[in-house]
Amino acid sequence: MAYQAQIKIPATYMRGGTSKGVFFRLQDLPAAAQQPGAARDALLLRVIGSPDPYGKQIDGMGGATSSTSKAVILSKSERPEHDVDYLFGQVSIDKPFVDWSGNCGNLSAAVGSFAIASGLVDAERVPHNGVATVRIWQANIGKTIVAHVPITDGAVQETGGFELDGVTFPAAEVQLEFLDPAAEEEGGGGAMFPTGNLIDDLEVPGLGVLRATMINAGIPTIFVNADAIGYQGTELQEMINGDPKALAMFESIRAHGAVRMGLIKHVDEAATRQHTPKVAFVARPASYAASSGKQVAAGDIDLLVRALSMGKLHHAMMGTAAVAIGTAAAIPGTLVNLAAGGGEREAVRFGHPSGTLRVGAQAVQANGEWSVTKAIMSRSARVLMEGWVRVPGDAF
Template identity: 85%
Template sequence: MPHLPQIKVPATYMRGGTSKGVFFRLQDLPEVAQVPGRARDALLLRVIGSPDPYGKQIDGMGAATSSTSKAVIVSKSKRPGHDVDYLFGQVSIDQPFVDWSGNCGNLSAAVGPFAISNGLVDAGRVPRDGMATVRIWQANIGKTIVAHLPITGGAVQETGDFELDGVTFPSAEVQLEFIDPADEGEGEGGGAMFPTGQVVDDLEVPGIGTLKATLINAGIPTIFVNAEAIGYTGTELQDAINGDARALAMFEAIRAHGALRMGLIQHIDEAARRQHTPKVAFVARPAGYTASSGKPIAPGDVDLLVRALSMGKLHHAMMGTAAVAIGTAAAIPGTLVNLAAGGSERNAVCFGHPSGTLRVGAEAAQVDGQWRVTKALMSRSARVLMEGQVRVPGDIFE
């Protein structure tokens, strides 16, 4: 039986924030994969090394965590006022699907650097020295992200002294603005960022009980619950939860019933096929703990504590999109996030996560009785890890 040679596809392996992913220019993909569909998904699954029943992604570029099983496709934008279109795929580790339902806020930090380095931004918009601004259309959720990144000698500056908890080494700071981050889709609340029309709901979860919950569409659909209501303190690290099958089942039940309440799915069984969204997180008032790096976090270092799950596991730090949801919810009086932070009005919050702390800001105001957020802001960093060609078996499209 003849065996086809491997296909070579130009690609860049990048870190963005506390995530890693394989980046492609749309024009470099095989023609059959330049449009959405089975061929594109098959290509990305094989690139990342999924589905892998061993859960290791040994035969691919993934690293067996939700933070590292990701793919990004970037192209010049045809949308007025934007430089590039950015499409994100969350690749399942052990199942044969790619979830296109949401954004990755961490990898958003790498889109601007990738776009400039790969000739997708008009050269006249890139200074020889100074700050470049890249306007990004996030195609998954139909939102604008503005990236501000340093340029030195006409090239993207990647090294620097900006430190980000959850990333070992310092690098250059990338400032991100998530413009109008709330989802304006249909929901019980008539298209507001709170799909039920309430900042706090009673969420019934069979087998667990009725939990107070803030259900918000900002950055990414997120379900916030109080840590103490589910038996936690908010100081937990990954090992306290990810090795507990009962805990993971509880969080998945909360996520599934929250998704149903938010109108993201029509039947509870659909949640299993929509793993990337919504996220589920639990919040608590400030307390001291030791981060996963050994760094001590004092109660006075943070405004509140947040732990969030991604793709069924407690995240090692914080998803960038969930950070946008945290910043947005913190700015709106009465949400569980705002109450955990003390209940006062604020336009920025510093929260504790398993790897340390993160500051995120949001500009919120009431318009005609509805809360609106014009932008959320945070800083991340990004760096090219490897560039060249990724190879996949030639029979993947058969």
């Protein structure tokens, strides 16, 4: 039996925020994968090493967590006032599908850097020294992100002293602005609060009725109170990810919330839409030891947040969920806002499993409807490896 040789595809392996992913220029993909569809999905699955029944992604670039099973495709934008189009794929670890339903806020921090280094940003828009403003069209959700990328001697500066909890080493700071971040999800009507309420009673079999804030901002997210589901808000990954009953409970909350948000029509559809919505639980400030051993003092944070991604408690915080947290915190009366002490605010610092993160949001109310003009946070990014990835020629 004859086997096809491997092919090689130009690619860059990057860290963005607390995530890692394989970055491609659209023009460098094989012709069959330059269009959305089965061939593209099959290619990315093989690159990342999925589906893997062992859950390790040993035969691919993935790192066997939701934070490291990601792919990004970039192309020069033809959209007015934008430099680059950014498409994100969340690759399932153990199942044969790629979820295109949302953005990755962490990898957004690497998009500007990659776009500049790859020639996707016009040279006249990049200073020899200073900060380059890269205007990104996030194609998954149809939103604009503005990345402020430091430049030294005409090249992206990746090293620096900016520290980000969840990332071991310091790097250069990249500030991100998520403009008009309320996500326009199919079936959700584009409303920030798809049910029309800041807090809903969400009925979940086995749990009864939970108070929930369901918001479309950054990424569709369902917030519940930690104490309502038996938690403190100080939990680390091992306290939840090793508990099958807990994970099943969170998946049930996610599925029923997705129906209420209009993202799916029946709870059974949630299994094929793992990336969105997210589920998070919040609590008032409390002191705890982060996963690194670092002590987080209650007086240094406004609230506690823990969030799940792809069925597991996240080791830090997804960037898009941070946008949802900042947005919900800015709107008086949401569960997130109440956990942070209530009232009006333009920024919060919250505690997550790896430490703390500050995120800002500017919320306004007009005619009884809330809107957010932008959410702001800082991340960092770094090229880890560049060259080619190789996949068998018959993989897609």
